[in-house]
Amino acid sequence: MGDDLAYLEPGAAYGEDYGASAAAPLLSPAQEQRHLLAYAPLVKRIVRQLNSQVSGAIDRDDMEQIGLMGLLEALRRYGEPDAAFGSYAGLRVRGAILDELRRQDWRPRAVRQESHKLRDGVRALTRKLGREPAEQDIIAGLGITAEAYRDYQMAQNAESIGSFDEVLQETVGQGESAPSPEDQLMVRRSLEQALRGLDEREQRVVQMYYEFELSYKEIAAVLDLTDARVCQLNKGALGKMKAVLQSA
Incomplete structure (x- = not known):
């Protein structure tokens, strides 16, 4: 990951795909580099999660x-990270990767x-x-293998995650600056309301996936599924939460 960071050239302008802000950066290049190193493990965890669902579509x-790049954006x-930055950055990192997957049309037509x-069926x-x-x-009714x-299921779930993250992005806001504390509080309350609408097992799956960033295989082992x-x-939990967020 250290070599990867060198490619980012903190302080340099973004490419068009990442929509750089016209405003001057709030952090110095040295500060950006330090925070990129500090939050690099967050990027690795998110990549590990998503990589298991897209069958190697992107290296x-x-x-x-x-x-x-999403973390740098x-x-x-956001500016100087605080206790709330991790959640905000995680959303931006996931969004950047999912945007690229959609751009590349990662699933062949067949x-x-x-x-x-x-x-x-x-x-x-x-x-x-x-x-x-x-x-x-x-498996029996459609005459297919367990594999x-x-x-x-992986393909359907990847689509659900992309759709759910789009709603989260809309809820948080797409402005050039980070959401205000009032906006963050509104989002948190909306998410809490959405979580309360899930049954206990759905809540555990969502918590382990989004909060503890476990892979599906790890969650399956914990829940014996x-x-x-x-x-x-x-997939079912994200559908319910998406409906709540959209209504909010």
Whole structure:
């Protein structure tokens, strides 16, 4: 990660993709470099999470570089980090990486078509059973392998995370400066309200994924579930939270 930081040239202008602020930077180049080093582990954790869901669509080193650019943008908008900066920076880092994934259209067309086919099959099975089908119901009912179902869940969940993060970005605001303390309080209250609408297991999944930054495999081990089931729970939880945030 140390070599990656050298590419960022703290104090230099951004490329167009990252939308540099026209205002003078609030931090000196030396301060930017120091904070980039301090928050580099945050970038690594987020990359580790997202990398497990996109099947190597972007090289991990490239994802870290993109994440570091997102971190640098966050520093320039926020100024001197305080206790609330980590959450703000995490959102910006994730947003930068997800934006690049969307720009590169990371899922081949054939993969997207197969995913849509499986999604339609799951919906039809749900109507047939009159309930949410379990993992084994889907595997047996659609005649697919457990691995194929896991890949489908990962793809669906990656889309859900991207969609949820877009709503968070809109809630936090896209201005050139960091959100005010009043805005941050509003966002926190909205998130707390959204979390209260989840059942206990959904809350634990969201907390472990977003707060403790565990991978799906690690969450599955803690909760004694399959990776696919964790994906399913996270996808459902993010859908509920997205609806609350949009209404707020």
